[in-house]
Amino acid sequence: MADFSWYIRSPLERALVAGRYGAPGEAGVSLTEIRNFDLVQVMARRGKAAETVNAAKARFGVGAPETPEAVDTTDATLIWSGPDQFLVLSRGGGQRMETLARVFAGLASLSDQSHARALISVSGDKARTMLAKVSSIDLHPEMFPVGTAAATSIDHTSVTLWRGKNRQDGQAVFNLLVFATFAESLWHTMLDSAAEYGVTIAHSEELA
Amino acid sequence: MKYSIFSLARAALSGHKTWKPTWRDAAPKDRYDVVIIGGGGHGLATAWFLASEFGIRNVAVLEKGWIGSGNAGRNTTIIRSNYGLPGNTGFYELSMKLWERMEQDLNYNAMVSQRGVINLYHSDAQRDAFARRGNTMRINGIDAELLDQAALRKMMPFLNFDNARFPVQGGLLQRRGGTARHDAVVWGYAHAASELGVDIIQNCEVTSFLRDTNGKVSGVETSRGRIGAGKVGMAVAGSSSRVAAMAGLRLPIESHVLQAFVSEAIKPLLPNVMTFGAGHFYVSQSDKGGLVFGGDIDGYNSYAQRGNLPVVEDVCEGGMALIPMIGRVRLLRQWGGIMDMSMDGSPIIDKSPVDGLYLNAGWCYGGFKATPGSGFVFAHLIARDQSHKEAARFRLDRFQRGAMIDEKGQGAQPNLH
Amino acid sequence: MRGNQANRLAAGGLIDRSTPLSFRFDGKTLSGFQGDTLASALVANGVKLVGRSFKYHRPRGILTAGSEEPNALVELRSGARREPNTKATTAELYEGLEAASQNRWPSLDFDVMAVNRLFAPIFVAGFYYKTFMWPAKFWEAIYEPAIRRAAGLGRAAGIPDPDRYDKAWAHCDVAVAGSGPAGLAAALAAARCGARVILCEEDFVLGGRLLGDGGTIDGLPAAEWIARTLDELAAMPDVRIMTRTTLFGVYDGGTYGAIERVNDHLPVPPEHQVRQRLWRIVAKHCIVAAGAIERPIVFAGNDTPGVMMASAMRSYINRYAAAPARRIALFTNNEDGWRTVEAAIAAGLQVAAVIDGRPDVSPAHRSLAGKGGFPVLNGSVSGVDGGKNGVRKISVSLTGGARAEVEADGLAVSGGWNPAVGLTSHHRGRPKWRDDIAAFVPDGAPPGMVAAGAANGAFGLGACLREGFEAGVAAARDAGRSGSPGSAAIADDEAFSLTPLWHVAGKGKAFVDQQHDVTASDVELAQREGFESVEHLKRYTTLGMATDQGKTSNVAGLAIMAAVSGKSIPETGTTIYRPPYVPVAIGAFAGPHRDENFHATRLTPSHHWAAEQGAVFVDTGLWKRAQWYPLPGEKDWLESVTREVKAVRSGVGFCDVSTLGKIDVHGPDAGAFLDRVYINAFSSLAVGKARYGLMLREDGVVYDDGTTSRLAEDHYFLTTTTAKAGLVMQHLEFCRQVLFPELDVQLTSVSDQWAQFSIAGPKTRDLLKEIVDPAEDLSNEGFPFMGAREVKLRGDLKARLFRISFSGEMAFEISVPARYGEALVRNLLIAGKPFGVTPYGTEALGVMRIEKGHVAGPELNGTTTAADLGLGKMMSTKKDFIGRVMAGREALVAPNRQVVVGIKPTDKARRLRSGAHIVPKGETPGPDNDQGYVTSVCFSPVLDQWIGLGLVERGRARIGEIVRAHDPLRGEEYDVELCNSVFYDPDGGRQRG
């Protein structure tokens, strides 16, 4: 009996149609799905917050975020996701449960979320204008500079939102982790919101 | 004075100079047999039934503001008796029967309009729950019909059947349900009660209870002086906990804000009262032409008589999802009322633990339809010192006994009822 | 094309004469210019009669030039886009605009309903409360339909709104409502300080009253000052200027509702664009610079077309270069009204006379009258002679008693100004009375809000600029902005001397609320009948409840009430001001959430695969779930579902159960934690084992159920029902964070991480052997019933296997990371071919759970106890748990409770229906013998008949008893037998085998 092929399907694989959408002309918004990533939720145990932060520092060179921010390290991004907890986002096969379990043994509880979320990156000169339709967060650069993160909701659905490094052209980049089973629905919501500005749709296998 | 087309015509000849006040604006006497706190629909109805049915006419109704200034004047005017649990079913039908003769009883046109109330269902599970409820109604001699989608399409072709997130599959219809002109109900009871000698005292706020040596309530201290009473009944809805606290009582009640909305007046558009089964939205059209609609309570304790945007949006989303033709109709006014939300979603009509003080509270957002029934059974309780059989389950101690009447099955969390 | 704009002035105005527009009113083609409103274009075309009133169907014209308009309401657009009750005074003119007058039949000019005027003596305020009572049934049949048809102004479209709407959030330090002098000054000052500013203007042009009144600011003509100010604001990055946007509501925490009419000025919205957008503006401060509204004076015939507010008349003249009349009279009680006379003269219009209620008129105005050659009459207007074609003659009663008559075709009226106190009163604050201007002004405001300029009772141009500037600086400073605001703009303060005048006695109807036909004598009648409180007055007469929300009528109404009840105006008080400040389309509040987008949609990992298979989907909460998988040739759902059930019971099938809530419970105290939230014990559960658990609410009623497995000492995997997934997570977090903070436990939802499938049927093991790594022992010994552990699949994928059964068959649940879910179903299908593996949906799942007597949603209805469900024995007596104490209350343990029992019709051919009630055989159904009802039903392929579960009084003690199923709703009644709720394999051998 031959082994099976265990191909993966991203939650947006069918909904996402690469190319242009909405109003013609210069696209004001670009939406990109990133497909291949590992994501692990780390929750410090009772009284172990400091040690967990330190363990992260030992492993990643920077302490785990204790306030709503996203910290880039050489091989992962640590994203605050709530009190005493953060997400470790890395390239596919980067920071697996097994690896991190050793790092945080006895200090924190880990939960694999790699397949629980879809990762969407939003940019373009109308990105903020469009996001203002779906998010109640104030994304003004003064309030939401690079590295800021928020655990919030879109369309009554929990999302993790953070501002990544600016694009080469200096434009802001907003990253969204949305729940996989809601992903198609939220994707269409975002397309509708962006349509009037013109949208460029793409996907990339790997985390930039 | 008697109201009729003839008295109206007669008055017209004198340019309507001959009309007397609809109710006497009375000054407080020293003592009454019964003092009712709260000049809303329930309080005034209680006074009228005391006088008309139980022969107790030395009655005062104390209102801290103007009569009808509470929930009686800020609701969505729906009347129905489509309840599914023992305790509620019989009571609300008693109330419905009283609605059906109200105008003749009171000689006042409250515009009771039995245009039908329909609860829409969107799933098999909902249909089954409605079937259970509808059968309960029928078993209690109440009219109820279960309509399928085809019947509904004929009756209300404008509903969103084909393009909806949760398509309408059918509904539970009570044809005898409908609406009534809320303010007129208040004025009608005030008028009729006043004609029978009841004193209606406005701008009279109760500040404390008077007790005799045995601790029995013997009257009330008010902003207009001390008023003695043989018995004191309270029907103060959202203020129930505050008034009860003056007698040292804590109630299984929270006060929450419920918003309601009315649109600009338009020509007849909606034939009956309908409730959306897949969102928070119910609507009817007033005789003046406004769409009167509402949804769920805001969900937090409040005495502020005003709500917030998320609920306004939620309600309008429900409206558009169900009736996409109302998109260009404009919302004219929004307001909020303070709901006395009980722990099981059903009312409390009972003697209080304090001798001489009688409770009528816990109506949640369903008090208006209960107005005549509430007045009747509360008058019965006060006059006879025992519960009317249709109110026998609305006891205060039912929570201690575990005999909740929980139509929604949400348990002791008022904001979910 | 140009039509004849007979009343268009030769020069001036803010209209673009190079862009003519043609439009239709009541089918007649007319023309106007870009920059016109529908009202100004009608004025330019000499149209006087625009609408009919609510009750008496009296002819009405245009009274104002803004959103306070009570009379000039039209049905704008046609077909699906028809908008009833649209104010011509705010509707922007566009090429091809279509408008129709309302509330008339057959035509505006000849309206049959005008006969109502004959009944006017009867149709006084509240007349309907006194009649239409006999005979009772006539109300619905005759009276009410007639009343409804007569009432209601415009007609809604009656078909779905084709346009899109959306909503957005905006954040700023300072929000400014209104762009008149005060608003512009405030916005500029705040912005110069460095604040983030949002300026909302209802109109499509900024400037407010300056557009109609002009004036000189910083030595410049107003228009130039506006332009300069806008240029400066436009250059600042954190300033957002929103025209066509009304700030309509003040909510808690500095949240403001605003409506932007994005594309109402176009025939239809451009592709991909919305018609309107609802804004939720979050502002640290809000400056209300919404100005003031000129108020009428109540006199006989004051509703005649051609009678117009003085400020509106000069707006039409100055801003729109349209002459409302050729020969104008002014009736005023204050200095400001005279500016209309100046405007008229400047525009070359005739002035017939000025009727001034004040004893002394300024010398300047006297000489103006001298130069203009028109009389200044000290007195008041007591009647208007005219009709649907407008004003002809005006009767004046002069101070001292003499009478005079004035020939004019237009009458400008100014009774003074009412600050727009709506927004500042939205938190139920009441405004206070100021005698010097005889008007209500804000008395405080909601937190963070302040009024400036005319909205605050400062009527002079200089004062408006000053107050706006100061408010802007203060708000910016409070928001921590320290930049320099420069200096305030300077202008003179015009005199404003006013002698209050509300109502002039006279013959004929004098209207207070023109749209609702409320007259001065209606107010007197209300007082006579005891409706003296302003709220009673409003409700009894409907004063102020029309689409103009009483903007022009409320104060006059209560002034008259005050007079007749012998109280002062402040004693009489105002009604409560409620949002929205202007009516807002319901569609805008809904935004994009309509049709399929009403709520979000959740898809299971196998959704697209199931769709390929032609599955029929059912909505379960937000989920789309495969209900059944029809095969070609199957005639109905029952045939498909029956096939699926048989396939499972005789072979093997699989079903996507990923919708179950899944929660990782971690930590040293995880077991102790679960002991407290479940009625049964979990700390004692061995690693590698699963257990069914039941949760109660604190009131002792069953909340939720599911299986929970122990995957490691400090790691449990908990499942909830699909319906309660989110709520149980919230409940558990409450237990963790609030009730039991001392426990070291962590919770995460992993619902979306795992694709989970139930694989059931006698051949389950055969199928599993094909996909699970051969090294894994799936034998009864190696993987016993209720076992749970991680396994390796062929092709080196890790998965979790749970040997649990909902169907009652030999079954496993298998879960893999969600992105492998689709691969898993495809592989199951391949591997299962030899065994005839069959995908099954939620219906078959339901059938099998009923056959097994498992309780689900219909039984866990929020009122049932563990004992009611037959699970009482699970309640541990050794530990405390949520709901333990309350579950013991007398009524919850009463012997006569309705409990779960099996039900089957005695006639095997009979269909059983949920919702049917159970009554004893031989008794007439009634409230006293209504013993319960059928909760769940299905057609059981195994028993070849309809069966069900029910909640029946003492049900389990009555097994074997024949009772009646009573279903009057569906006209059915038949015998059923109460039986064991486990219809299939009662000893459970199959699932253990």
Add this chain to the structure above:
Amino acid sequence: MRIVCPFCGERELGEFTYLGDAKPQRPPADAGEDAVYDYVYLRDNIAGVMSEHWYHGGGCRAWLKVTRNTLTHEISAVEPAAGAGSAKVGA
């Protein structure tokens, strides 16, 4: 209404779920029926400043104690529930 989540900062009402009065404390296991009845059913239903349980379910999933005036909706203080951020206890 806007609530300042001690972890996330100021957020709009829609992200929060209300439970109710935070004053009643769950009685110990041996407290008996009356105490539990009181805890589950009776409310002060304060007209004025009240301490309440809110859940930031649309955000960081922390349970909060919010001090709010039920007459004005004005919020004067927000603090985490005892077990929210408990990894910091002792640290």
